[in-house]
Amino acid sequence: MTNLNRRQLLTAGALGAVAIPATAAGSRAAQGTPTAYGSSYPNNPVTTGAQSAAASHWSTLEGQKVGVITNPTGILTDLRTIVDDMHESGAVDIVGVFGPEHGFRGTAQAGDSEGTHPDPRTGLTVYDAYGANVARMTSMFRTAGVETVVFDIQDVGARFYTYIWTMYTAMQAAVAVGARFVVLDRPNPIGGKAIGPMMTTPWTSGVGAKEIVQAHGMTVGELARYFDGEFLAADAGSRLDELSVIEVRGWRRDVPYAVTGLPWVMPSPNMPTPGTALVYPGTGMFEGTNLSEGRGTTRPFELVGAPFVDYKWAERLAGLGLPGVGFREAYFSPTFSKHTGKVCGGVQLHVTDPSTFDPMRAAVEMLVAAKALYPDFDWRYDSYDPARPYWIDKLTGSQRLRRQISAGASADEVVGAWRDELAGFDARRKQYLLYRGPAN
Structure with missing residues (x-):
């Protein structure tokens, strides 16, 4: 003690x-x-x-x-x-x-x-x-x-x-x-x-x-x-x-x-396994988008998708060869939260090596690819907070990530932008x- x-x-x-x-x-x-x-x-x-x-x-x-x-x-x-x-x-x-x-x-x-x-x-x-x-x-x-x-x-x-x-x-x-x-x-x-x-x-x-x-x-x-x-x-x-x-x-x-x-005792209803915790700091950001973060499934935050997503997202992500994680093409129908009862196309993240897996890099690559592939991709907008309406800004700590991805920045640019503050x-x-x- x-x-x-x-x-x-x-x-x-x-x-x-x-x-x-x-x-x-x-x-x-x-x-x-x-x-x-x-x-x-x-x-x-x-x-x-x-x-x-x-x-x-x-x-x-x-x-x-x-x-x-x-x-x-x-x-x-x-x-x-x-x-x-x-x-x-x-x-x-x-x-x-x-x-x-x-x-x-x-x-x-x-x-x-x-x-x-x-x-x-x-x-x-x-x-x-x-x-x-x-x-x-x-x-x-x-x-x-x-x-x-x-x-x-x-x-x-x-x-x-x-x-x-x-x-x-x-x-x-x-x-x-x-x-x-x-x-x-x-x-x-x-x-x-x-x-x-x-x-x-x-x-x-x-x-x-x-x-x-x-x-x-x-x-x-x-x-x-x-x-x-x-x-x-x-x-x-x-x-x-x-x-x-x-x-x-x-x-x-x-x-x-x-x-x-x-x-492992679930710390919350949507944190069923230690594997969920591994991906959550990254895929939790999808709460700030119009994609389902997998709530209403048995694999929240490991499954991510939307009705407008198809196989191309998984194909592009798998091709990146990110260390410690694989992306499987997946389809699911949430029982509550976003897109309830609708078939969503998307991916399931499979962490293969926690020591090399970077949940933030993986999620940024997912956001960048979704923005590039799907015109229907959008950021969640909360009308109850007109001064700070974008939930993603509260999740990531500023407007920077949203603005960078909306402007077409690469994942390298997005991740590189926080290097100095992280070191501090x-x-x-x-x-x-x-x-x-x-x-x-």
Whole structure:
């Protein structure tokens, strides 16, 4: 566990380097395990922060009034939720549970929540934290009497996945009420490499509240350190009095989730597998177009298409020979969301090697090709926000990508445009990183 107060965080780089156990210990780990991805990865057991905390009988939370921000991904190795385990142990005084998008028990679809209600299993009050601003989150913490905030949600590594912004809002509220903040860390399922364009201030929203790149390459624990060090003083008036990250043991930044040995619980209804997470930072951008991003199918974000798309798109993409991914011509009929009940032509992405696959490059190539091939291709236009009507701008952080592709730019030009800002972010984040691997 890494405990950081405001002064200690000034030396966060040194702390991060000391705190991490070596994952190459032992001959079995040194050899690595051959995988279906065509690479070898260390096969030490991976232990989540939640599991470590539970193994110590939740001693880190003893004697505190605890508010827990979690969802169905906040589980232990026996597949029970941390809230149920904490509650039944009698060791933790839980004064409230705070449900993000999709809810604490995960019953709500995208853009929805479960509302505030008593949890039927534990009797605890579950507060609706989805979309809460700082004032509302602060009010909920005060109503519940929270002294320590615990965050345990499996993120998927993309800026527009909303759980990290619920965490940041909660961090600001924790400053306001003087609460300790504890992150029970989990692996980043797409690894530790930062990719993509930077969010710019005019385009911040609930799918990108602060200036980080599109695939941040950090765990939620590392992000909490980054947020505390880079943003909180300006946004909340000061940094956290105490930030504790209970670290993942046995994980490296280059290890895909599929070989961690950890069970995958859907973080949201449209994130069914670790493979979905691999493509999501890129194909999630198709939410900002009139193509279906595969919602309403069993392979959301891996299937992308529209009624006006034909075989030529897959043929062109397959011909690019992009590393780590193949494109299969596919046809599907979404049961909800865009093009419901209509046959869509398109592609399915098949990731063959996560270590070489770049989801941003793949998605940009897909966008460039779709724009060139199909006159019916268009950007989603939201009339409710006339000042910022294009959803793709909120997803990518500025108008640049949309304008470049609309003007006929190549994928090389689009990707090259964010090279310097990505390098700047990569340099800034280094002092907050906790885990070893080629990306740091």
